[in-house]
Amino acid sequence: MTREKAFKTIEEQILIQRGRNLKITDEPGMVSFIQQKNYFNSINGFETIFLETSNPKKYMKRVSFKDFERIYTLDRNIAKYLFQEIEKIEVELKSRIAYEFSKVHCNNGIASNLKYLDINCYVLPIAHNRNSFTEYFYTHGDNKKTHSFFRVHTISAKIKDVMFTGKISTSHTRNGDVYYNLEGDFDGIVDDLKINQYRGRFSIKASNTPSNISSLNGSMNVTIQINNIEGRFFELSYSDFCKIKYPYISSYKNPPLWVIIDTLMLNDLLVLFQGLDIAIQNKIMSEMGFDSSISGSREKFINACEILRELRNQLAHFGLITRYRTGNSILINRLFISDLLLTPKRNNRVLKFYQGLKILNSFNRFSLKRIDRAIQSYYLKNMLLLKFDINKNFFNRIGK
Template identity: 25%
Template structure:
């Protein structure tokens, strides 16, 4: 395709009208639309849904307002998914902080035991750890990192100092106790050794990615309690870690404003057979086995499969409801809407509209 030079908004509109035959009833409104929204996201991102021919690219009785409507409908769907992901993340933070604190931080002097590496497991000691050559390699290696700046967040010597100084809601006076004495191997606050911040406060500042690290590092009994909160067993640990991989990618995709329908997990995120089979996923790459040895793993799933996974932990009923509204808006506003709706269904990797509706 080659590198395209920058064009004025008017030139972009003119190119849509002729030769692509897009209906632009009001040029002023069209200019405002491209001022408010990114052309690459709205037009390039959705054009394959509306094109009547690909070579040359042409539209048939499609308006620029159809692009605008579909874009905003997709944003509403993304908002619903984001709410479910936020709930999932909050639930995970609460579960980890509760069970870990019950095991290691029940006394005042043990408040900072979550920064003691001895309270976690070293996964390098486990032979045959799955996906060690894939996305989990860096996570496992980080556990034994000796360079302070490369250590896991909780193990960095300045963690508590940064936590207090970079978060206005963490008041050092509130978390100061004259009876607190820091034990060995925990992180201390550089300005006052009697300041300690509980895990259930500190964990709220962690990214979803850091939570994944924690779920690799938690000892078996502690992680088993977390899994139980999500309706899983100790044997489901690796499946759950793959769940977190997918939900993190979906969360980041939405947070960065990317077009929802084009969601696809990156190729470097690999999936175990147990994970694929548990959720009956349809990855783009299946993985291969040679002489009873796995050569490569499955990878790359689309939005429908990600919603199937999420639906096992939080209802996607409101998300599906927004899909239904979007399809209805298309049917009400456009000729050939059934074709466009089916293209959306295929784009998100759903076998059919019925399968999507079943995620309630």
């Protein structure tokens, strides 16, 4: 069933809350709170915890605006602590992938630094170990389903002082624009970055192309100096793309994995993990808290990573974290369910917030201590205020 909501001013929203028996002793404070926190999140997001009846909506006795302030503050504190815990896992995963892969494949000096771009250094996931990340590891010819390391990249740039060696040709867009394409090697300064080398195709609009370049159209193996020309690079490797996009990488001719790994978002990191040799995977999992010698550990690790990704995305969008439920697409691992006494909502899917945290607690670097302390402090405050039903409803919401 769809719902419709008409716009209400803050004054009207407060009148609605008074009509539901909410005690408001500081109306200016509530106005400021709603303006800063968003009514949908700060009021609608928590009201069911405080309601005595839902139809019509009436709050329990002695529920006040202060209760909304306290629970909103709790939610934001939990979100802050959770982000810090997730960050520790993400940083460790980056570090361990970079180290373990490089130890095996990039151990032959600087010449082997770019082995992480070679698909032959990976093992393509097979049917029996596929999961929600593997579909995006490597599909030849499909950029949307291929990890960034194994596809070509595009970026706008300004060539300041570069020696180009390669071929020059023209291309036409559908609307008739003409571009000159320089395909080959570029050695020099791009975007005021440090002198470096790149390989790809640089496309310049005809109207911006100087005659010393346009006159060489169709030439092969030319060498020409290029200065102060704006255009767009195509067909760059991921390492060359990063040398232009991230200034801190621009000083590396062949940026190693332990430098390039920081450019990956969590999802890209988890996709990359899928193609690592099983021995590398096992080493990483064991170091992070999942004993690879035990059957089913890899499946548990991946399941924990799925929840990690969802929570990370929830935090990135500043949603109420205590309302989190695992998505319907995530099948909760049966070993987690039995070992941690979890209670999925249906068909081993949909866990409440705190039960999802119990899964993340399987990572060595993850700790529930600060989150538990924040919850305990909130619980004790409600006990002192004789607001037992609020505690019961909150614990039911988060699955604790």
